[in-house]
Amino acid sequence: MEILATIWFVLIIVLWTGYLFLDGFDLGVGMLMPVLSRTERQKRVLLNTIGPTWDGNEVWLVTAAGATFAAFPHWYASLFSALYIPLTLCLLALIFRAVAIEYRGKGHSQAWKSFWTWAMAVGSAGIAFFIGAMLAITSSGLPLNDNGDIVGGAFAWIGWPAVFGGLGGVGFALVHGLIFLGLKTQGDIRDKSQQRGRGGCCCRARSASSSGSVSPSPSAHGSLLWSSQR
Numbered sequence: 689m690e691i692l693a694t695i696w697f698v699l700i701i702v703l704w705t706g707y708l709f710l711d712g713f714d715l716g717v718g719m720l721m722p723v724l725s726r727t728e729r730q731k732r733v734l735l736n737t738i739g740p741t742w743d744g745n746e747v748w749l750v751t752a753a754g755a756t757f758a759a760f761p762h763w764y765a766s767l768f769s770a771l772y773i774p775l776t777l778c779l780l781a782l783i784f785r786a787v788a789i790e791y792r793g794k795g796h797s798q799a800w801k802s803f804w805t806w807a808m809a810v811g812s813a814g815i816a817f818f819i820g821a822m823l824a825i826t827s828s829g830l831p832l833n834d835n836g837d838i839v840g841g842a843f844a845w846i847g848w849p850a851v852f853g854g855l856g857g858v859g860f861a862l863v864h865g866l867i868f869l870g871l872k873t874q875g876d877i878r879d880k881s882q883q884r885g886r887g888g889c890c891c892r893a894r895s896a897s898s899s900g901s902v903s904p905s906p907s908a909h910g911s912l913l914w915s916s917q918r
Contacts, residue, residue: 696755696759696760697759697760700755700759703748703751703752704748704752706748707748707749708819712860713861713864714742715813716864716866717735718808718811719809719812719858720862721805722806724869724881725877730876733873737872737873743786766832767830770830770837771825771845772842773842773843774818774845778814778819778822781810781812781818782811783811784814785807785808785811786811788807788808788811789808791804792804792805792808818857820853820855820857821850821851821853823853823857824849825845827849827853828849866881866884867881869881870882
């Protein structure tokens, strides 16, 4: 039974790692929407890069929570009870981002598109912050009593580990998004993404020739590159 518990624990770590790496660039692109793109054309380029993957990548988060419930129900109950407030805020951010992605293209006015662009950015930042904060809190420990209830009130989770973990989650997603855009786009967006990505993580993404329109074009290895140039 001890071996089985270890296997489940490793599986949960793999699921959380998969979520952070696969949904991290989605969150990063969402946060970069208002600041990295100037025109509506460029914003559509950014949105198109994550369009096919953002909802599927959230399955990793649901599966990680489900695996925790199935393998360690007491851990699940204590964790979700102690972190009820940040979990609720994270859930609201997830809903806010999903609605923003779906509703942004429903209107045609500049005010409508601008509102949902910023809604996507705020929702993505909220998800990254609260996920990072909760992972940091669970790593540093929670004040629980013998019944698994949190000690110190509903806000006992607030502290420097939560703040630094949340900021680390936001920073990770931003750098991840910049690297992703540097690989999946062309033109001005690609140049700015690579330049800022190098400054954020001290690494260089390979450049490729840029041409075309706002439609996917095959790269040398068969992937799709999105361009903002005419």
